[in-house]
Amino acid sequence: MFDSDFNLRKQFYEESKTRAQLKDLGYANSWTKIPDIVKACEARRHIPEEISWGRCLTEYRCEACGYRYLVDSSG
């Protein structure tokens, strides 16, 4: 019981630490142009990690490049 709770907290801590290090590019919907860091990522042929936050909200992140952004597909 204690162990699983501890592991969960540790996991959450590690997760939040990783997230803090990623540059938050906000919503892709609001970009007027693709940020250089994303273009560089595409040029390196990385596949960003895709995290679904709900039916219409998806987070893309590349830990190698150190960024994350959200896409709102509800519109």
Ligand SMILES: [Zn+2]
């Ligand atoms: Zn990348």
